[in-house]
Amino acid sequence: MTTAVGFIMLAIIVILLLTNKTSIIPVFGIIPIVAALILGYGLKDIQGFMNNGFSSVLNTVVLFSFAVMFFSLLSDVGMFDVIVNRVMKYLGNNVLVVLYIACFVTVISHLDGSGATTALVTIPTMLPIFKKMKIRPVCIVFVMSIMSGAMNITPWCASMLRVTSVTGLDAQVLWRYLAPIQGFAIIVGLLLMIPVAMLEKRNGAGMTDAEFMELKMSLSKPAQVKVSRPVLIFDMLLTLLMIVGLLLGWFGTAIGFIVAFGLALVANFRTVKEQGAAIKQYGGPAINMVMTILAIGVLVGVMNGTGMIEGMTNAILSILPESLGRHLCFLVSLFVVPINTIIGSDNVYFALTPIMQSLVSTYGVTDLALATAIVVPCALAANVTLIGPSPYLALGLADCTMGEHLKYSFKWIWLLAVLCTVFGGIIGKIPF
Known part of the structure; x- marks a missing residue:
């Protein structure tokens, strides 16, 4: 019963997100509560589930609130216009080059292993350039998802630390084992930018010669800013x-943005009245996303508290007959991306992986092979999961919906994950 309700609930959520029938807050805030009531839980029980869910997303709420207000302030005073104008002088009218620069920024910003840092650096930096080039904002989320996913397979990233904590492997040993697959993922990810650039051009990205000449003329003029030059330099x-x-890693993301927003607010707005007006102005976009993330906390809390996650994980595994034996590892790897989308990365690592470990070990599949089969596609799919706040940080910064993101990105990310699994099988890292 619990498992069936869980699958039906997620099917309804996915349909509503993809069809844009309603906003994400009622989808995540109401449907899980109704599902829990159907399962016979009382309001006190559900409140307990929700509190646990809120605890899991609290850090993201704090981070997002101040990060969005910080970047909104800088954008409003004109700092990004100055940067974009200078960059556009050298980029030229080339959509593919812009995508590759976004790839480079993503890779560099993900060196610390933090998805939040990657989103907070890549999207505010590249989004104004994407808009100048008429590239859809959802594309920057896709580019960041692909390249940060490939970079997630490094020893200090959360994906590797989670899978090694379950399997008992050393992260460094696992990384050396799967390094060829990571290299393959990065190369293929870069190659995927070619058809994506063509797709964006067909959708109107890029500029005509006349538009580009007009842009060059406008770039020769100083960008309009609302603050003095010393304040702009400070920003x-x-x-x-x-x-x-x-x-x-000099400081945590939350404390960094709290302090940075405070300094920027004081530097750009001198009076208390001006500062208060600025907080009201920039807090609007932030509060919308905070409500979204708290609604996700409801979904996460209910799914964990009612046992839906455990039941759904076991149901997914029960579909695969044990007679497949040695091939089970490869087959599950092919479908980790959609499984991750449904039950979330944490549950793939902490619920699915231990069960798989006990199943495939009897057929001679090593923990290294199993960990590779799980972590490669799951790391690539880190930003297409419905359960977890990380993707919504990126979507909020780019002003996109999860439905738009899944429609645009899911097929490419799953394709890359499948290609990586097949490549891993060919070179003997994942048993066929």
Whole structure:
């Protein structure tokens, strides 16, 4: 009963998200509660589930609130216009080059292993350029998802640390084992930018010669900014300090953005009245996403508290007959991306992997092979999961919906994951 209700609930959620029938807050905030009531849980029980869910997303709520207000402030005063104008002078009218620059920024910003840092550095930096080039905002989320997914397979990233904590492997040993697959993922990810660039061009990305000449003429004029030059320089230095500090781990993301927003607010708005008006202005976009993330907390809490996750995981595995034996590892790897989308990365690592470990070990499949089969596609799919706050941080920064993101990105990410699994099988890392 619990498992069936879980699958029906997620099917309804996915349909509503993909068809844009309603906003994400009632989808995640109401449907899980109704599902829990159907299963016979009382309101006190459901409140307990929700509280646990809220605890799991609290850090993201704090981070997102101040990060969005910080970048909204800088955008409003014109700092990003100055940067974009200078960059566009050298980029030219080439959609593919813009995508590759976004790939490069993603790879560099993900060196610390933090998906939040990657989103907070990549999207505010590249989104204004994407808009100038008429590339859809959802494309920057896709580019970031593909390249950060490939970079997720490094020893210090959360994906590797989770799978090694379950299997008992050393992260460094596992990384050396699957490094060829990671290299393959990065190369194929870069190659995928070619058809994506063509797709964006067909959708109107890029500029005509006349538009490009007009843009070049406008770029020769100084960008309009609302603050003095010293304040603008301060804003740029503060932003640079934030990016470098996040990449090098000098401070946590939450405390960094709380302090940075406070400094930017005081520097750009001198009176208490102006600062209050700015908080109201920039807090609007932030509060919408905070409500979304808290609604996700409801979904996560209910699914874990009612046992839906455990039941759904066992149901997915029961579909695969044990007679497949040695091939089970490869077959599950092919479908980790959609499984991850449904039950979330944590549950793939902490619920699915231990069960798989006990099943395939009797057929001579090593823990290294199993961990590779799980972590490669799951890391690539980190930003297409319905359960978990991380994708929604990126979507909020890009002002996109999960439905738009899944329609645009899911097929490419699953394709890349399947190709990586097949490549892993060919070179003997994942048993066929």
